[in-house]
Each structure stands twice: as structure tokens, then as C-alpha cells.
Amino acid sequence: MKRVVITGAGTINALGQNVPQTLAAMREGVCGIGPLSFRDVERLQIQIGGQVRDFHAEARYNRQQISLYDRFTLFTLEAAREAIEQSGLVFSGELAARTGVVLGTAGGGVSTWDDNYRAVYEEGKNRVHPFVVPKLMNNAAASHVSMEWNLKGPSFTVSTACASSNHAMAQAFAMVRSGMAPAMVTGGSESMLCFGGVKAWEGLRVMSRDACRPFSANRNGMVQGEGAGIFVFEEMSHAMKRGADILCEVVGFAMTSDASDIVMPSKAGAARAITGALEDARIDREEVGYINAHGTGTAANDKTECAAVADAFGPHADNLMISSTKSMHGHLIGGTGAVELLACIMALRDGVIAPTIGYEEPDPECALDVVPNTAREAKVKVALSNAFAFGGMNAVLALRAV
Template sequence: MRRVVITGAGVISALGPDLPSFWASLAEGRSGIGPIKAVDCTPLRFSNGAEVQDFDPFLHFDPKAAMQLDRTVQLAGVAAAEALKMSGLILEPARTAVVTGCCVGGKTTEDETYRQLYEEKKTRFDPLTIPKVMANGAASYISMHHGITGPAYTVSTACASAAHAIGQAFWMVRAGMVDAALAGGHEAPFSLGMLRGWEAMRVVAPDTCRPFTVDRKGLILGEGAAILVLEPLESAVARGAHILAEICGFGMTSDASHITMPSAEGAAAAMRAALADGGLAPGQIGYINAHGTGTPANDATETKAIRAVFAEPPVVSSTKSMHGHTLGAAGALEAAAAMMAFERDLLPPTVNFTQPDPACDLDVIPNQARAARVEAVLSNSFAFGGLNAVLAFRRAG
């Protein structure tokens, strides 16, 4: 089987419009969480989110294309273009895959359509409504825009969607099914109906996201996209490409227990599977980008899972404290954050940290990034429905 590396990455999030701004914000511990502008949150119990700021689709797409794409697809298209430009890879269309993760699809379009139906009593709608709301819109757009004719599909496994997408793309490249892949996730959940649904769950914080702290009150929703370019190590070396990281392992499990309550056993099994798949010993992991949602149940359960796998747990942080919980895109943004630690020898912090919680007795890099040279990292994604996905990366070389 072939070794697989990352040669390009594109990110658009509340932390900025590209990968450099994303990483700069993480390194500085600068949060992108603030008042939600897309929706009037007056009737809601919360008003903060992590939105992409000042996004103008007409700067990235021609007017016709911009009008035909939901915001979630637009974000993915921007991230894919950045990733391909960085990689410098000349695609072989039939030997390239596109695998994207998305949790909820085109909610902006869907919400507006229902508003027109029930509030304005309209009976005629945009004929492209269905293509704009389908969860696979980004995979289809990326494949068509870049002329990719190999496998193209979308994984929808709630908050593990992007990690599942990257993991499956990794296995496809490693096994020789394809010679390259664009993989990641995207999400744009800021619509009134979606926010009402999250409000009903009582898991959204009224102020900000404080993972692993004793006074944490819940998650903060975010939007964005991240796409990675995967290719075999041999081809990357042959063309002199800059290698960001090697993706070496992927593990996935199902809790088969509760629809929303996480399981330490299932999460631990996924981490062990990723280590085994990557041929890594627990002691080789120097950093974990945690799922770290900031909810009381998740953070304590994830801590228990990490301690079950590691006799001496590595340092851990949750970058959701800065870019929010981007649902189907989370695993991709966090994979990008984890592997950039190799580029800068710097581990991103958990910001908004106040006081430690005895149930979360880990070194969570509170508030300030930490200089450290690590050889391998994990990126954890644990989703509603009990679906767990863990990615393992190691330093290129």
C-alpha cells in the first residue's frame, strides 16, 4: 500500500478567508465567535456564533454560478480552489476523487424557501431549489468545476462527516483506487429554522465556547469549509511538492448506544483503530486536536476516552473555542489545525479557558499556543448518533 501525504489545504472560516489567516488566528489564540449577523436572534436564547465575515461570492464565482449555489457550496468551492492552488497538482480527471462531508446541506436555501411558502404563500419557487439544498452539492460542484471524473460523493455522519470523508479518501489513495483526492467538509447552518432546532436541544452556550473548563455551558455553532489535497508520497516527492503532513491512519467506530450521549468506549476504540491503521504506538502521539465541543457531557467523556488509550496522555486542545462547531466541516478544519502544528512547531490553544474541571484532567494548552515539535497527532471527531472518526497524521520526512 502507498503512503499518502497532504500537499494542499484550503480553509475558509470565522478565523479568516484562507489557510494563512486561519492558522494566524489559531496561533494567536484569537476567537472568531461573535454576534450572529445572518439571522435575527432576538427571539432565541443565544445570539453568538462563528460566522465567515464579509464573504462576497461574486469575488469567487461568476454571477450565474453564484446565484445557483447555496452558501455552503460556495464556501467549499473557495476552499477547494485554495487547496488545489497550493498543491500545484495537475489532476488526472479519471484518477482523482472528490469526497466531501456535510451534515445539513443547503439550509440557507431551504429556510428561505419555506419562508416564502408559509409566510408569503408563494406557489412558485426557484427551479434549482433541490440542487441547491442537496448535501452533495459541493462534491458535485467541485468535480464539475475542476473536470474531475473519478469517484465523487458526500458523507453525512453529523459532526464526523468531514473526518469520515478524509479517512475514506485516504484509504482510496493508499489502496491505489485513485491517484489523488480532494477531501474535506463544509457547512453553513445559520438559518432561523436550524438555530431554533439547536436551541431546543439546550446545548448551545449563551456566551462563548469554553471546552474543558469547569464553567463551560455548551457549544457555539460555526460555519466554514476546509478541503485537503491527498496524493501518494512518491508522486509528491517526484514533482517536488511541498508536503504539509503525511496522513497515516484512520479509525471509525459506532457506539450503538445513544443518539446524543457520547460513549467513552466508542471514542477510545476509534482512537485505537486510527493508531493501529497508522502503525503508531500511543507514545508517538504528541498532540490531539480534541472534538472538544464545550458541552458538559462531551468534554468529560472525551477525557475519559483519551485516558483509556494513553497511559500518559499527550497535550490536547479544542480549536472549536475559536472557529466554533462547524458540524459537518469540523473534522476538516480541525485536521488542518492539527497538521499545521508540523509546519510551525506550534500547538494551538484552547481559548476562553477559566478554571480546570477535575473531570477533564488533561493538559489542554489553556489560552496561549505552545511551541513544541511533535512527530504525530490525532484529530478526533465524535458525532451525534454515536459515530466516531479519528484521523492520524505524522510529520513528513
């Protein structure tokens, strides 16, 4: 089995349009959630979100390209460019032939669906653009990344709701670890912040109208976000041989299914994913210092996740730091695990623990160290990233400092 490291990271989200901006915002506890701005937002009950502001695709892409790219694809391409440039890899020959792309998204081209449903049903048009299907399909982003950087290895998209990115990164990790690929581009993206995207989530009645307050007793729901997080996973000896800057090591993962309820989370399913990731990584639970929580800010998720952590770690749970950066950038649905992996890298590489902002009242059912409101300096050797999705789909990644 090969050892796997991360040699490149890229992102665009409500906190920043690159990794340095995002990590600086996380360190400072910046809230990227604010009033939404798009067509017909006034018709929505929920009018806040972690929206990417001042993103001008026209500055980088021509009209023909933009006609092919949904917003989630644009986000992916921006983040992938940053990650691949940081990695220093140039994909040609055998490296290009064996390197692929595995990305996560829950909805794919939601804005494209929304715009074209409007055109046909509301405006009465009988024709749509001939590239609507290639634009909205869930694998569009992965396909465009493979074409842009000449990646000819295994490439596909994973769609498991809010666990999509973690499932995708787990698959990429497994491919590199097994020797199937020397490197993989992986992560996820989402852009559901349009009228139809938010209206659909309103129907679930799990959305907050004012803020995301994970683990706080007065939390009242999740807040949607948008963006992308993309990484280069590389076989360690390959990275070391070329003198790459290694951000951290990916050491294990686990995936479980609750097999119980389509929307209510299961403590047992989450706990099995956490312990499974530790077992796969061959890590003692006492080595873990930080967990980036799924932490959506809903009553059900937060108490269930805390109970799962307590079950999985026993007495060591009291020594863990656990925070939810969704309080800052919102819930990126299928892309959320990818952006949140940055907080794990920051903890391992920089010794800075991102806070859970918006925390106001202790909840006896969330009685862990949730790093409330202010970032913390701490030396961490091992971190976990949790993702627990509707449908009972759980995926946990384990990372180690290098």
C-alpha cells in the same frame, strides 16, 4: 499499500478566509465567535456564533452561478481553490479520470431550505426557483468541485453529523492508500447559521449563550460556526516525483459506532476509535504528541473525551497536549473536522500547538494538558484529530510529520 500525504490545504471560517489567516489566528488565540447577523436573529435565544464575515461571493461569481450555489457550496469552492492551487496539480488525462472528491456535510444547503420554506409557508408563494433541489442537496458541493476542476474519479458526500468531515477524509485516504486513486480532494463544509439552522439546535439545549469554553469547569455549551476545510490527499511517490511541497503524511484512521445512545457520547466508543487509528497507522501511543480534540464545550462531551483519551493512552495521557480549536472558530458541525485538521498540520509542520481559549476553571474530570488560552511551541511527530458525532459515530485520523 501506498503512502498518502497532504499537498494542498484551503479554508474559510470565522478566523480567516484562507489558511495563513486561520493559522495566524490560531497561534494568537483569536476568538472568531461573536454576535450573529442574519434575518430574524432577534427571535433566537442563541445569538452568537462563529460566522464568516465580509464574504462577498459577488466579487468572484456571476449571478447565474450564485443562483446555483448555497452558502456551504460557496465556502467549499473557495477552500478547494486554495487547496488545489497550493498542490500545484492540474487535472487532465489519466489524473483527472482517476481523481475524485469526497466531502462531508451534516446539513447541506440549510440556508436554501430556510429561505424557501419562508417563501412558501410565510410569504405564501406557490413557486420556488427550479434549481432549489440541486442547490440544497448534500452532494452539491462535491458535484461543483468535480465540475470546476475536471475530477472524474469516485466522488460522493458523507453525512454523519459532526464526524462527517473525518469520515470523508478517511474514505479519501483509503482510496489513495489502496491505489484506487492517485489523489483525492477531500474535507468538508457547513453553513447552518441561519434562523432555522440555529433554532433547530436551540431545541437540544446544548448551546452556550456567551462563549465556548471546552474543558473548563464553567463550560456551558457549544457554539455553532460555519465554513469549509478542503485538502488534496496524494500518493507520496506521485507527490515526490513532481517535487510537491508536502504538508504532512496521513498514516491511519479508525471509525467506530457507540451503538448506545442517539445524543450521549460513549467513552468506550471513542477510545476504540483512538486505539483503532493508532493500530491502523502502526504507531505506538507514546509517539503521539498532540490531539485536536472534538472538545465541544458541553459537559457530557468534554469529560467523556478526556476519559477516552486516558483509557486509550494510559500513563502517556499525562504527556499529551490536547486542545479544542472550537473555542475559537465554533463548531462547524459536518465541516468541523476539516478545519480542525489545520491545527494538526500546524503542530506537525510548524511546531505550534493551537490553544483552547476561554479556559477559566480546572475540571477534575478533564485533568489533561488542554493547552489553556495560549499557543505553545513544541516539537510533535504524530498528531490525532478526533470527531465524535451524535448518533455515536466516531472517526479519528492519525497524521505524521514529514
